[in-house]
Amino acid sequence: xxxxxxxxxxxxKNIVLRTNNDxxxxxxxxxxxxxxVVYNDFPxxxxxxxxxxxxxxxxxxxxxxxxxxxxxxxxxxxxxxxLRTIINSSLNKKxxxxxxxxxxxxxxxxxxxxxxxxxxxxxxNSVANKHTKSEGYNLxxxxxxxxxxxxxxxxxxxxxxxxxxxxxITPMDWNTYYERLQKGEFDLYLLxxxxxFMADMYFRLFHSSQTPPNGLNRGFYRNQELDLxxxxxxxxxxxxxxxxxxxxxxxxNLIDIPLWSAPHSLxxxxxxxxxxxxxxxxxxxxxxxxxxx
Numbered sequence: 001x002x003x004x005x006x007x008x009x010x011x012x013k014n015i016v017l018r019t020n021n022d023x024x025x026x027x028x029x030x031x032x033x034x035x036x037v038v039y040n041d042f043p044x045x046x047x048x049x050x051x052x053x054x055x056x057x058x059x060x061x062x063x064x065x066x067x068x069x070x071x072x073x074x075x076x077x078x079x080x081x082x083l084r085t086i087i088n089s090s091l092n093k094k095x096x097x098x099x100x101x102x103x104x105x106x107x108x109x110x111x112x113x114x115x116x117x118x119x120x121x122x123x124x125n126s127v128a129n130k131h132t133k134s135e136g137y138n139l140x141x142x143x144x145x146x147x148x149x150x151x152x153x154x155x156x157x158x159x160x161x162x163x164x165x166x167x168x169i170t171p172m173d174w175n176t177y178y179e180r181l182q183k184g185e186f187d188l189y190l191l192x193x194x195x196x197f198m199a200d201m202y203f204r205l206f207h208s209s210q211t212p213p214n215g216l217n218r219g220f221y222r223n224q225e226l227d228l229x230x231x232x233x234x235x236x237x238x239x240x241x242x243x244x245x246x247x248x249x250x251x252x253n254l255i256d257i258p259l260w261s262a263p264h265s266l267x268x269x270x271x272x273x274x275x276x277x278x279x280x281x282x283x284x285x286x287x288x289x290x291x292x293x
Contacts, residue, residue, distance in 0.1 A: 017283075021146050030055065030267060037268040037275060037289060041148055044100055050267045059101070059263045060277040062194065068141075068156075068257040069181075069189040072221045077137055078187045084254040090163045096155055097260045100148070138166045142186040145171040149190055152259075182212040184220055192262065194281045199233045202246065206230060206255060221255050 018035065020026050026038045027046050031053070051057050068087070070078045077083055141156070143149040150171060157167040170186065181189055204210050207230045210217040229246050233239065250256075264277045271293045276285030 015286075023147055027267070030269065033269070036272050036291065037266065037286065039266050039283075039286070040264055040281070041146070042265050042267070043148060043151060047265060047267065054270050056266075056268045056270060056272060056275070058266045058268075058275065058277060061279060062262060062264045063280055064192050064194045064262045064264075066190075066192040066259045066262050068259065069191055070219050070221075070254070070256055071184055071187050072219050072255075073184055076187055077139065081254060083137065084257065086163060087160060087165065088254055088257045090165075091156060091159055091257070091259070093259050096152065096159075099155070100152060101263055101265075136164045136166075138168065139187040140185075141167050141169050142177060142181060142189040143169060143171050144174050144177045144190075153190060181218050184212075184218070189218070199243075202243075203230045203234055206250070219256065223249070223253065225249065226253075 020029075021041075023042050023046055026035070027042070027050065029035045030038050030050075047057050047059075070084060072079050141153055143153045150169075153167075153169045153171075157169060160167055167188075172180065177189075180186070201216075204215040204217070206217060206221055206223075206226060207215065208217070208222040208224075208227050209215070211220050212218060226246065226249050229242060229249065233242050233246060236242065264279075264281055266275055266277055268275055268289070269291075271291050272289055273292055275289040278285045
């Protein structure tokens with residue numbers, strides 16, 4: 001970015017976009033001045049460090065939806081709703097969120113609507129946890145091999161161990177991870193969706209006909225009542241009541257286990273000003289960045 005004391009849309013000549021999955025490497029590149037701006041996928045301690053160094057740190061709401069996907073095939077222990085309920089109520093999601101994003105306000109997760117985001121289906125139950133334990137399970141959890149996913153998985157593993165649920169974590173590169181999810185090889189998997197959801201996406205995620213390779217129903221979930229509602233939604237995508245009913249069915253049956261809506265994070269050098277963050281995680285608002293020296 002070229003220097004400008006009067007920011008406008010034309011204060012930059014060239015923008016170089018570099019991809020790097022390692023947050024430590026990206027923060028080091030920022031520190032040495034190799035890059036001016038780094039965007040998303042930072043552990044909370046990195047943001048705290050950046051602030052202490054005098055860098056600009058911006059966090060903003062997103063459309064993202066981070067969740068534990070569940071394998072519903074009959075041969076899997078996770079097909080049992082009782083077990084899913086124990087897992088869900090055992091996870092202190094608010095604590096996890098604050099640890100990983102260094103933000104006190106917890107963003108409730110919901111794909112399509114906030115209508116039932118505060119319902120009791122998704123809540124951590126500290127009272128029940130003192131008196132209820134599972135009969136003992138060994139479950140597999142698939143994650144992509146990045147630092148943030150590993151930290152989240154390890155903390156989930158620790159929280160569930162107190163409920164007699166042992167989690168075996170399997171980190172993989174993204175291509176292998178995606179391929180094995182399509183085959184339904186794991187009991188649980190960690191994923192984040194980013195972007196606003198439309199009716200067709202909800203259909204592809206949860207309709208019985210949309211199991212791989214036909215769609216995105218990687219949990220192999222089947223529910224005739226939900227199928228009918230999703231088919232109706234495809235014919236009337238703006239039906240808010242129908243969307244709320246689908247969201248309620250999703251919550252009641254714990255099709256997946258919502259964790260949070262993660263914020264977007266941006267760190268820039270102190271001489272970079274004007275940067276914005278799009279709620280969908282896109283790069284459009286980065287075009288407003290300019291440098292003052």
